[in-house]
Amino acid sequence: MKYNRAAGILLHPTSLPGQYGIGDIGPHARAWIDYLASTGCSLWQVLPLGPTGYGDSPYQSFSAFAGNPYLISLEVLLNDGLLIKADLQDMPDYPSDQVDFGNLIPWKLAVLDRAYRRFQKLDDPEMRQEIMHFRAQNAHWLDDFALFMAIKEAQGGISWSEWPRPLRLRDTHTLQQARREYQDAIDRQVFRQFIFFRQWLALRQHARDNGITIIGDIPIFVAHDSADVWANKELFFMDEEGQPTVVAGVPPDYYSPTGQLWGNPLYRWSAHAKTDYAWWLARFRSVLEMVDIIRLDHFRGFAGYWEVPAGSPTAEKGRWTPGPGKKFLQVIKEKLEDLPIIAEDLGVITDDVIEMRDAFELPGMKVFQFAFWTDPSDLFMPHNYTENYVAYTGTHDNDTLLGWYRTAPAHEQDFCRRYIENNGESDLVHKVLRVLWGSVAMFTLAPMQDLLELGTEARMNFPGKPSGNWGWRMDASAMNDNVRERLQELNYLFYRDRSKTTG
Numbered sequence: 384m385k386y387n388r389a390a391g392i393l394l395h396p397t398s399l400p401g402q403y404g405i406g407d408i409g410p411h412a413r414a415w416i417d418y419l420a421s422t423g424c425s426l427w428q429v430l431p432l433g434p435t436g437y438g439d440s441p442y443q444s445f446s447a448f449a450g451n452p453y454l455i456s457l458e459v460l461l462n463d464g465l466l467i468k469a470d471l472q473d474m475p476d477y478p479s480d481q482v483d484f485g486n487l488i489p490w491k492l493a494v495l496d497r498a499y500r501r502f503q504k505l506d507d508p509e510m511r512q513e514i515m516h517f518r519a520q521n522a523h524w525l526d527d528f529a530l531f532m533a534i535k536e537a538q539g540g541i542s543w544s545e546w547p548r549p550l551r552l553r554d555t556h557t558l559q560q561a562r563r564e565y566q567d568a569i570d571r572q573v574f575r576q577f578i579f580f581r582q583w584l585a586l587r588q589h590a591r592d593n594g595i596t597i598i599g600d601i602p603i604f605v606a607h608d609s610a611d612v613w614a615n616k617e618l619f620f621m622d623e624e625g626q627p628t629v630v631a632g633v634p635p636d637y638y639s640p641t642g643q644l645w646g647n648p649l650y651r652w653s654a655h656a657k658t659d660y661a662w663w664l665a666r667f668r669s670v671l672e673m674v675d676i677i678r679l680d681h682f683r684g685f686a687g688y689w690e691v692p693a694g695s696p697t698a699e700k701g702r703w704t705p706g707p708g709k710k711f712l713q714v715i716k717e718k719l720e721d722l723p724i725i726a727e728d729l730g731v732i733t734d735d736v737i738e739m740r741d742a743f744e745l746p747g748m749k750v751f752q753f754a755f756w757t758d759p760s761d762l763f764m765p766h767n768y769t770e771n772y773v774a775y776t777g778t779h780d781n782d783t784l785l786g787w788y789r790t791a792p793a794h795e796q797d798f799c800r801r802y803i804e805n806n807g808e809s810d811l812v813h814k815v816l817r818v819l820w821g822s823v824a825m826f827t828l829a830p831m832q833d834l835l836e837l838g839t840e841a842r843m844n845f846p847g848k849p850s851g852n853w854g855w856r857m858d859a860s861a862m863n864d865n866v867r868e869r870l871q872e873l874n875y876l877f878y879r880d881r882s883k884t885t886g
Contacts, residue, residue: 384827385744386600386746386826386848387483387825387881388825388826388860388878388879388881389417389424389425389426389596389825389826389879390423390424390425390426390611390692390820390826390827390828390870390873390874390877390879390880391419391424391425391426391427391428391596391598391778391826391827392419392424392426392427392428392828392829392830392831392834393428393775393778393780393828393829393830393831393832394415394427394428394429394831394857395429395430395441395460395843395853396408396412396429396432396454397453397454397482397854397856397865398831398843398855398856398857399411399415399856399857400479400856400857400858400859400861403457403458403471403474403477404474404475404477404482404483404486404487404490404491404855405453405454405477405482405487405489405491406454406482406831407453407454407456407457407458408454408455408456408458408579408582408583409456409457409458409459409582410458410459411853411859412456413586413589414726414862415427415591415862416586416589416595416691417593418862418867419593419595420593420594421871422866422870422871422874423870423871423875423879423880423882424595424870424874424879425594425595425596425599425879425880426596426598426826426828427590427595427596427598428597428598428599428600428678428828429598429600429674429794430442430453430597430600430779431444431599431600431602432451432583432599432673433445433446433447433448433449433450433451433547434446434449434450434452434453435451435453436606436608436609437606437608438850438852438853439482439484439736439853439854440621440844440851440852440853441600441853442602442680443534443606444606444609445526445528445531445535445606445608445609445610445672446524446531446609446610446611447601447605447609447666447669448521448524448525448528448581448611448665448666448848449524449525449528449576449579449602449610449681450496450580450583450673451579452491452575452576452579453487453488453491453493454579454583454680455491455575455578455579455582456582457471457491457493457494458760459582460498462549464501464505465498465500465502465505465578465724466497466501467500467501468496468586470494470497470498471667473490474490475490476658479856479858480855480856481854481855481856482853482854482856483854484698484853484854495571495575495578495626496571498574498577498578498852499570499574500503501573503572509549510554511512513577513581514573514574514577517576517577517580517581518573520575520825521576523665524599524610524665524669525573525576527610527613527614527629527705528572528576528610529570529572529573529576529615530558530561530565530569531543531572531609531614532561532568532572532608532610533561533565533568533569533572534546534550534561534565534669534786536568538550539563539566541547541612542608543608543612543613543625544607544608544624544625544626548624551613551614551624551625552624552625553614555626563705564871569821570608580673581675584673585820585877587673587674589673594882595797596676597671597673597674597675597676598674598675598676598677598718598725598828599670599674599675599676599680600677600678600680600685601670601675601677601678601679601680602646602680602681603679603680603682603684603685604631604647604648604649604681605647605682606647607627607646607647607648611662612648612797613625615662617654618650618651618655618662618678619648619649619650619651620648620649620650620651621648626693627646627648627663627693628692629648629649629650629690629691629692629693630644630646630648630649630691630692630695631645631646631647631684631688631689631690631691632644632646632689632691632698632701633646633648633689633698633730634689634698634699634701635698635699636731639847640688641697641698641699642691642697642698642699642701643698643846643847644691644695644696644698645698649688649690649704652706652707652711655707655711655712656707656711659714660707660711660714660715663711663715664714664715664718664719667715667719668684668719671723672720674722676723676724676725677723677724677725678724678725678727679724679725679726679727680727681727682726682727682728682736682740682745683728683730683731683732683733683736684706685706685707685708685711686705686706686708686733686735686736686739687703687704687705687706687733687735687736687741688703689702689703689704689705690702690703690704691699693826703836706738708735709721709739709742709743709817712742713738716743718854722743722745724743724745724746725746725747725748725773725826726740726745726746726747726748727748728740728747728748729748729750729753729778729859744771745771746772746773746826747772747773748764748773748774748775748778748827749762749768749772749773749774749775750763750773750774750775750776750777750778750781750782751763751765751774751775751777751784751815751818751819752776752777752781752784752787753778753793754799754802755791755799755802756795757795764802765818765819765821765822766822766824767825767826768822770823770824770825771825771826772824772825772826772853773821773825773826773828774822774824774826774827774828774834775827775828775830776812776815776816776819776828776829776830777829777830777833778830779830779843779844780843780844780846781842781843782839782842783830783832783833783838783839783841784812784815784829784833784836784838785808785811785812785833785837785838785839786812786834786837786838786839786841786842788811789808789838789839790839799811801805802818803815803817812834812836813869814835815833816829816833816869816873816875817877820873820874820877820879821876821877822877827879830843831857831861832855832857834866834869834870835857835861835866841855842855843855
């Protein structure tokens with residue numbers, strides 16, 4: 384798929400301002416879209432939008448299809464008559480610059496349950512018809528997800544692999560009994576999903592009306608503790624008791640001598656192929672109902688992935704195993720009639736990955752922070768970009784631009800200063816933005832933290848750090864005229880805002 388030259392900002396909804404402890408998809412998200420459009424940017428990139436589990440990571444979700452209830456706007460629920468002001472009076476005193484997930488989650492779920500109880504009492508046949516339609520349209524994933532979450536709640540939140548054996552292995556009679564016993568909890572889960580998608584799709588329409596394209600994210604792997612694995616064990620390498628036999632990771636390298644042990648179960652690709660990749664096709668379609676373009680995480684894993692025996696303490700003892708390759712992408716392309724995909728091709732990329740990416744003309748990624756390890760021939764140097772790339776100052780996994788510069792080795796700092804003609808931190812961010820915006824890359828994006836010239840304190844994620852990630856939030860004052868005017872000028876000068884150019 385070919386795109387016009389454009390620019391945008393990476394900002395997950397949890398980072399938006401607001402008074403209820405976490406950024407959400409209500410009025411502040413609409414204001415963000417309005418502000419983004421006013422800058423001449425036409426791209427908004429978000430992280431995965433699923434319900435977060437372990438470590439509050441968007442990349443460890445209870446479902447590859449469901450939405451994150453923590454993103455639901457309480458203000459919209461107030462306007463819809465599903466909450467009243469009294470429902471919010473017990474809100475703790477949350478910080479405005481961080482998400483305190485540990486305290487937020489129980490309170491917000493309790494408030495959503497109050498909204499559900501009010502919905503049960505409301506005489507609103509139109510909304511009841513809406514929710515029935517939503518339930519029928521999404522039954523292929525929603526039925527299993529709602530049951531999974533209801534059982535998890537009844538089991539005290541433990542992983543499904545620790546549930547009693549009949550539940551763990553989905554004994555038919557036991558599941559029928561669970562559906563009867565947990566009917567109210569199941570209906571609560573359906574209600575949360577209905578509200579999330581109702582709000583998100585309204586927000587997406589607002590983005591479209593303002594010329595904003597939303598870039599979403601599909602993690603290649605899913606969490607073991609997810610409805611997807613529990614309900615589809617045959618699609619993963621699992622033993623008879625529901626435990627993975629092999630797990631995902633990456634091998635040792637210069638930066639990680641023991642590799643990275645992710646622990647996600649691995650796909651039994653032969654089983655997926657027999658169904659013509661039906662589960663993956665449903666996943667793509669589901670995400671494309673929420674976003675316009677997909678960043679396909681760990682793209683190299685579709686060519687080949689690092690397989691580690693389950694129970695290994697590190698990722699050192701593993702092996703490279705072939706992925707589904709071009710056949711998989713060909714099937715998806717034929718079914719979707721296109722591939723609106725950005726290939727996350729970072730890390731050690733082999734020829735077969737490049738061949739697969741280029742065979743489907745998928746844009747890859749370039750990260751400015753990776754450019755200064757070697758010399759001017761490095762392919763991450765902006766002068767070496769080609770058009771079919773998306774250029775970033777950094778991603779959600781990197782330090783901020785200023786944080787990176789302050790901690791980079793002296794030779795990288797020197798190389799960077801010479802490259803952008805800068806003496807130090809002063810004006811560093813602005814000059815980097817000019818270099819990227821002026822490159823031939825079709826898209827350029829920067830995390831909002833970089834536009835605000837923030838340091839490491841605003842970092843979104845530190846890979847390998849088990850907690851304390853994903854919490855950064857921006858103040859409403861960040862959407863100011865100074866940032867707007869800087870972006871307007873960049874987008875005009877480097878032809879990334881077509882509406883403000885002629886010829």
